[in-house]
Amino acid sequence: MKRSTRRLIGFALAVVVLAAVAWWQVRSDQQSAPGTLTSLKPDSITRVNLEVGKTATEHYVKRDNHWWRADQAEPERADDLRLGELVNIAAAPVQSWQPATTYDLSKIGLSPPQARLEVDGQTILFGGMTAIGQGAYAKVGDRVGIISLRYMPRSAQSSNIKAF
Template sequence: MRRRARTLVFLIGAVALLGVAVLAELRHERALALDPLTTLDLAAVKRIEVDCMGCVARHYEKVDAHWRQRDPDAPADEAMVERLLAIAHAPVRVRHAAGDLEAAKVGLAPPFATLRLDDTELRFGGTDAIRGDRFVAVGDAIALVPDRFSAWLFKAAALPGKE
C-alpha cells in the first residue's frame, strides 16, 4: 500500500472513531436527562430570585403570562428567564446526601449563588476538579450537574432602555 493510501485509511479510521465517541457521549447525555435536578413544573413557577456573591440580586415575577423584572420594574429578558428555569431540570450525574459531603469543601458554605424558584431553593457551590461539574444543593441532597448555566446566574439584569 502506498503512503498516500495508508494516510487516507488512517484518517478515515480516526474520523469513524471520533464519530463513535460522539454518539456514545450523546447517548450518555440522554440517559442523564432521565434524572433531573428537580421535578418542578416550570410552567407553574411564578417567582424567580437570583442572589450571587459579588453581583446585584435579581428578582423576576410572572404577571399575566409574561415575566417582569423587579428592581427596576421592566419587562424581563424571556430568553434569560427560560435559561434560569431550565437549571431546575439540569441532568444529575451524581446525587449525594447532604451529610456525605462537607459543604465548605464543595463551596456551599456559603454558596456562590442561590436560585429560588417559588419556594424551591438551589444553592450553587464550586466545581468538581475532574469533570468540571457544579455542586448544587437542593433540599437535603447535593448533586453534581454539568456546568452549562453559571454565566446565567452571574449575568447582570438588563436595565430598562439599555438592551
C-alpha cells in the same frame, strides 16, 4: 414440520426475547436515573429570585407569559430568554446525588454558596466545580447533586443582558 417453518419460529422467538430484554433494560435505566434538581416543570414557574456572589438579589415574576423585575419601584420588563434559562435550571439533569452530610460544604463551594436560585419557593444552592469533568455542585434540601456546568446561573450584570 418444514425446516423453513422451524427457522421462522426460532427467529420469531429470538425477536421476542430481544424485545423483552430491551424493554427490561430501558425500564431499569429509567428507575435508576438520578432525576432532576427539582420536580418543578419550567413552564409552570412564576417566581424567581437569584443571588450570585455578593450581588444584590434579583427578583422576577411572570405575568402574561413575560418576565418582569419585581424588585424595583416601577416594574420593568426582563429578558424572557435569560429567565427561560434560569427556570430550566430547575429541571437540570443530575449526574448523581449524595447526602449533604457526605461533603464538607465549605470545600465544595457551598458554604457560603456561590449562587442561590429560588424558583417558586424551592431553593437551589450552587457551589464550585467538580475536580473531574465539566460538573458543578448543587444543593437542594439535604442532598448535593452534580450537574453540568452549563446550568450554573449568571447574574444580569455578568451576562451583560439588559432589560427591555
